[in-house]
Amino acid sequence: MAKEELSSQVIYGERICLRPWQRRDTLAQELWPRYTDPFSTLWNIPRATFFSDHARSGWSAQRYVWAIDDVYQRMIGRISLREIDMGDSSARLGISLSQHHVSQGLGTEAMELFLTIYFGSLGYRAMYLDVAAFNTRAVRCYERLGFEYVQSEWRSAGRDPSLRLLDDPRYKDYIAFFRRGRYETMVEFYEMILSQSAWHARA
DSSP: OOHHHHTTOOEEOSSEEEEEOOHHHHHHHHTSOOOSSTTGGGTTOOOOOOGGGGOSTTEEOOOEEEEEEETTOOEEEEEEEEEEETTTTEEEEEEEEOGGGTTSSHHHHHHHHHHHHHTTTTOOOEEEEEEETTOHHHHHHHHHHTOEEEEEEEEEOTTOGGGGGGGSGGGGGGGGGEEEOSSOEEEEEEEEEEEHHHHHHHO
């Protein structure tokens, strides 16, 4: 099954299905309620990538996107692949879920469904992702799926208003994931990888 074929198919799970992303889904995602975690604005700080880093044979800037629908055909999430390297047979994962549908196992189910095809009929050998280290819920989910820590990367948080909360005792457990300087605060992100062999061994 080619990626172009997958991107035009609907894939059914027990409580969710994956289908091709449509233009109306972009507007629907923009209307999702805000996350209750006050630090959620820091989850998606972009990584510092440059095309020259990937200027090698087989690398593609193409992005593939799927919507996650629940049993009521409501769009509750999104899965994407980017930085696709055909030479290395790998890609980078992106996933997001609506605030009302987190902590229900739906994201894990969507990932398991997607990874079965990713490492199966699509024949990829590795999947990469990056995640904010303080987003422990997401980190635990990825670890349960078999992803392993590769390295840390520190990214600038700019002047995000949530940084003021680091002085609040309620968030003292977050301090370890931040480097606070005089002019800049950095946030730790984990680079993680899941290999085809590790996925099949887990299954």
